[in-house]
Structures are given as structure tokens and as C-alpha cells.
Amino acid sequence: MHSHHLERRMPDWPAAAASGFAAGAIVMVLELLWTSIMADSSPWIISRMVAAIVLGPDTMQQTSFSAGIVGVALATHYVLGIVFGVILAGIIAPFHFDSSAGMVLLTGAVFGLALYMFNFYGMVRFFSWFAEMRGLANMASHLIFGMATAIMYWQLERRTPDK
Template identity: 65%
Template sequence: MELHMHSHRWEHRSPDWTVAAVSGFAAGAVLMVLELLWSTIIMGANPWETSHMVAAITMGQDALQSTDFNLMIVAVALCTHYVLGIVFSLILAAIIVPFRFDSSLGMVLLTGAVFGLLLYLFNFYGMVQFFSWFAGMRGWTTLSAHVIFGLVVAAMYWKLEQTER
């Protein structure tokens, strides 16, 4: 029996940017659905409140004046959320590929989970200084959703990258 050890030192390899973008778009959809479900079912909150918070990143704090359904707010929130999901997915792919974290499903999932954790910390303890209205969303549900986002991006990237080869 032969044992294969994969080196995780940096190597000049470029990610498949299209695959990374598709993975980020899909994982952004999963994250948005989880946040809407968890905020409504677990927290008992208004399902549109999160949309207003995300839209306020782009539109400014005026989007926070109400939490009622507003098609423009929801559309801006979706666009903002998906763009951020794609950007973060591109960053994750730029980490996964050159360090060969895509050598196995387990390694890529571990990388995605750690990335999701770091993304949560970045968003809710770093960026909250600029977007203070997100401070109230800190907690295990949002943390879990971000870890799931990282897992979904990593797994999709790994699977789609395998298909592309």
C-alpha cells in the first residue's frame, strides 16, 4: 500500500475564476436562504430586516428606516449579497489553489470552514465598525451560516474544478 502525502506549500497555480464565481453565487444563495430562515424561525425576527441591512451597505442608512417588504431594497440586497459572495469565493479560490488545499475533499472542506469562520470574524467584528447595524446579528446562527457558506463554496469549487479537468 502506497501512502500519498500532499504538500501544501505555495505553488504557482491559478484558480479557475469562472468556477470560483459560480461557487460563490451558489453559496451566496444558500447563505441568504439560511439567514432568512434562521432569522424568521429561530429569532422570530422580520424576514425583511436582513435585506434592509444588506441593502444599506450599498444604499446607505436610509435603507434602515423601515423593515417592510420593498422590492427595490430586496433587489439591491440580493445584488449586494451575491457580489460579496462571488468576491469572497474568488478570495477563497486564490487561497485553495496555490496551496493545493484542493488535493482532497476533506482538506478543501476544512479550508472552507476555516475561511467561513474568518469571514464571520471579519464581517461582524471588523466591518461592523463601518456598518454598525450588523452588530446585532452576531451569534451562533450567523457564525454557522458563514461556516456553511465556506463549506459550500469549497465543496462546489472542488467538485466543479474536478469536472473541468
């Protein structure tokens, strides 16, 4: 049984970045499918909302498809995925939360819930247009992001004999 006390242990940064990037892609595809199929709305609404983080709230007034807006949204989404993947690895490694698949998935789920709270109740102060996105669907997507990032990190990290 592994102890989960704080220990000086560096994460595998490339594995963390790749995991966050890949999990961000998974969530992005799920969000596009959800808005297209279940929400009966344009799949580009979320792209405009994400792009507005960088380009400003006027971006959401765009009603038609814009490759530039989608490009900014993709870049923003992937950068945030990498940043959050690195943060999650920075939690997993020093506490040995990568001791088992169950532990790393639990850690990812807790992280995903905390990220949902941060995004939709903290950052909404700066990006008010995300308030309307609060709900179970986005909470689930954040859970999926956290768990996917954690399990991919667990699979990708380079382990040394002392890990």
C-alpha cells in the same frame, strides 16, 4: 500525500465565481428561514441591513416590504458571495488545498470563520448595524458559506493533469 506549500497555480476563476454565487444563495435562504421560523422576526430585516451597505443606514428605517431594497440586497449579497468565492479559490489553488474533500472542507471552514470575524468585528466599524447580528447563528452561516463554496469549487474546478 500532497504538499501544501505555495506554488504558482491559478484558480479556475469561473468555478470560483459560480461557487461563491451558489453558496451565497444557500446562506441567504438559510438566513430567511432562520429569521422567519426561529427568530420570530421579519425576514426582510436582513435584506434591509444588507441593502444599507449600498443605500445607507436610512434604508433600515423602512418597515414594510420593498422590492427595490430586496433587489439591492440580493445584488449586494451575490456580488459579495462571488468576491469571497474568488478569494477562497485564490487560497485553495496555490496551496493545493483541493487535494481531498476533507482538506477543502477544512479550508472552507477556516475561511468561513475568518470571514465571520472580518464581517462582524472588522467591517462593523463601517456598518455598525451588523454588531447586533454577532452570534452563533451567523458564525454557523459563515461556516456553511465557506464550506459550501470550497466543496462546490472542488467539484466544479477544471483539473488539468498537473493539478
